[in-house]
Amino acid sequence: MPAPEIDDGMPLIHMLRPLLSSGGRLGRRARVPCDSWRFAVETNTLRDWKTIPARCEKYVGNYMMGGHYRSDSRAVVNEAISYAESLKLSGEGKEVWVFDVDETTVSNLPYYAEHGFGAEPYNWTTFGAYANEASAPALPETMRLYKRLQALGIKPVILTGRREDKREATAKNLARVGYTGYEKLLLKYATRIPPGWLSCVHAFLSRTDELMTVRSAIECRPQDARVHSVEFKSGERQKLEDAGYVIVGNIGDQWSDLLGAPEGDRTFKLPDPMYYVG
């Protein structure tokens, strides 16, 4: 194989500048410390990243396995409980709190510790096999919030980007570590065929006017099922509100758990420097 030609469109003269100068194109992209990379990740400035920076694997490992991750989680849950205790409930039992699953109710650290803490790209096959084991431990801070909310009379709703084919394993895992008595367990559909697709096709076939036919054909596209997390989760939260529930709180490790109306009255961002879900 011939050596690839280097042509990134950058004038050669730039190559003579020091790599870590304070100005210029290269300087601007100088490495920031892993701690500042994490700041940009946790504040939703860095998006759509596939793996953590290779140089930060040790940093992220120390963060996750040492006390830092637990301490950050504790600060978030302390505030969530303090907020929940301040609420005046209606007494009609319609108040719910939305919980994400991965890195929220349960911790997948046993998996990620063996996969570079996010330094390896996401692998559907190996992570799927791990999820099917239903062996993930609870995130202790989230468990503390979960139990306190139940004692207060606020019902937990589990809302996860895991697909329906993981329903049994997910329910088993949650029950095994003590998450019981939730109001609903909502997962993404398992295939790329969206719910209502059959009735959509039926409507398409029964229409006669040309414009409506074209429009409904577009609406029926099975690939619409590849819905992003924000769209899926905010849609499910809207359904909860339409059903009369009041979402008083919403906790997750990804901004895609917490953005998109209706977000819930308050949102609580747990730490997760290992992966990004958009």
Next chain:
Amino acid sequence: MPAPEIDDGMPLIHMLRPLLSSGGRLGRRARVPCDSWRFAVETNTLRDWKTIPARCEKYVGNYMMGGHYRSDSRAVVNEAISYAESLKLSGEGKEVWVFDVDETTVSNLPYYAEHGFGAEPYNWTTFGAYANEASAPALPETMRLYKRLQALGIKPVILTGRREDKREATAKNLARVGYTGYEKLLLKYATRIPPGWLSCVHAFLSRTDELMTVRSAIECRPQDARVHSVEFKSGERQKLEDAGYVIVGNIGDQWSDLLGAPEGDRTFKLPDPMYYVG
């Protein structure tokens, strides 16, 4: 003065528990490290706080004055510039980037270093006097972004919660440190009487049907001018879009700069552990 009676509504028996136990009301509210407090602040979990925890004054001071604050800012701006350089512009000059002022274009560290880095409650009088000096230095990272955007052909729009009575001082400060050639400088109105109030009252007086009269009377209420930052800033961004601008980016140190549709195509959260604006 008599000593105040201690009655915080907590049963006395709780006083016998260890202050830092892992369970129970006191344990749950045990102090988290200042670094974890900052995590909860920067991810919009902690809200409506008036001052930093007294025990964190030294921590926040070290964060702001040492390299950490600058390093976190650098990570955010590196990503913003990388994103801006990836954009395909229309060539019609309608792309704008929204900048907040305090702790975004300019740094008020000279003021906050003398006021406990947020350990003292916000003081309109002393901060107002400082702002009128128009002496705040530029945040160097934001200046780098500002200049790069102008070179790319993206127009800066300055959008601040400072009131109109600070327009002259703010413009003078921005110009003095090198922020020139912006498209607009948008500030909050100076009084509690909203813009359009006079015409609102005129419409109210000229209406005869009862329903409309009641409705317009409500709409004319001067206290509506006490608009929160999210409402004010998203309203101004909507006006920009209505005028044909495309907000490709939005940078600020407060979540109230970045939340509320239309947010802009991408948001960039600069660090600020010193104060909260809701």
